[in-house]
Amino acid sequence: xxxxxxxxxxxxxxxxxxxxxxxxxxxxxxxxxxxxxxxxxxxxxxxxxxxxxxxxxxxxxxxxxxxxxxxxxxxxxxxxxxxxxxxxxxxxxxxxxxxxxxxxxxxxxxxxx
Amino acid sequence: xxxxxxxxxxxxxxxxxxxxxxxxxxxxxxxxxxxxxxxxxxxxxxxxxxxxxxxxxxxxxxxxxxxxxxxxxxxxxxxxxxxxxxxxxxxxxxxxxxxxxxxxxxxxxxxxxxxxxxxxxxxxxxxxxxxxxxxxxxxxxxxxxxxx
Numbered sequence: 001x002x003x004x005x006x007x008x009x010x011x012x013x014x015x016x017x018x019x020x021x022x023x024x025x026x027x028x029x030x031x032x033x034x035x036x037x038x039x040x041x042x043x044x045x046x047x048x049x050x051x052x053x054x055x056x057x058x059x060x061x062x063x064x065x066x067x068x069x070x071x072x073x074x075x076x077x078x079x080x081x082x083x084x085x086x087x088x089x090x091x092x093x094x095x096x097x098x099x100x101x102x103x104x105x106x107x108x109x110x111x112x113x
Numbered sequence: 114x115x116x117x118x119x120x121x122x123x124x125x126x127x128x129x130x131x132x133x134x135x136x137x138x139x140x141x142x143x144x145x146x147x148x149x150x151x152x153x154x155x156x157x158x159x160x161x162x163x164x165x166x167x168x169x170x171x172x173x174x175x176x177x178x179x180x181x182x183x184x185x186x187x188x189x190x191x192x193x194x195x196x197x198x199x200x201x202x203x204x205x206x207x208x209x210x211x212x213x214x215x216x217x218x219x220x221x222x223x224x225x226x227x228x229x230x231x232x233x234x235x236x237x238x239x240x241x242x243x244x245x246x247x248x249x250x251x252x253x254x255x256x257x258x259x260x261x
Contacts, residue, residue, distance in 0.1 A: 033142070033146075034139065034142075050143065051171065054140060054180075058136075078139075
């Protein structure tokens with residue numbers, strides 16, 4: 001990897017980190033277990049590594065934004081996650097922030113042209 | 114699948130014991146579901162080589178396990194510059210003190226080449242000890258919490 005590619009990768013990761021959290025919270029308005037959540041996000045164009053997504057779910061749960069339960073489905077025990085009421089509140093705040101950031105970036109880009 | 118079992122076993126080794134069973138059970142369910150999907154797509158079980166590639170893609174067990182833990186530092190980023198500064202000053206003082214003391218000891222007791230060589234040979238040990246004490250003092254977690 002060249003230096004520029006490396007730098008791009010770092011900046012991209014930084015940029016994506018918060019977006020992934022937001023996407024996960026939005027997606028978990030419906031209940032999912034890890035694998036189907038990952039598949040759905042990938043189908044929407046947001047591919048996340050297993051080793052990033054699964055720990056993220058646990059972190060969000062420990063922060064009280066998600067709730068989870070073990071349940072059997074298709075003869076297999078799976079851990080299902082969904083948004084908690086605190087999480088829902090947090091999500092609406094974050095979405096507001098997200099829209100504000102997007103609007104600002106757009107405004108800055110357009111002013112520059 | 115035997116390869117998957119071995120992979121999960123390896124991940125487990127690096128997880129904190131309190132949470133490892135729960136994490137591994139979840140990871141197993143997710144990975145088995147993914148494997149089923151893959152095999153349904155192919156219409157046959159994965160070959161050993163394909164399975165190995167798949168697990169390789171997942172990442173090394175140590176890295177996968179480390180993602181489940183908060184980032185850990187021996188000396189946090191906030192303290193690091195101060196640590197370097199104190200380390201440098203301590204090393205300088207240590208080498209000065211050691212040189213003076215050694216010189217006096219050599220002059221008083223046994224002047225001669227052999228004792229000078231012996232004193233020089235001991236220098237790295239003295240420096241490593243000084244560095245170790247500074248590092249230990251900084252690694253104290255309580256100190257880190259007080260500052261952050």
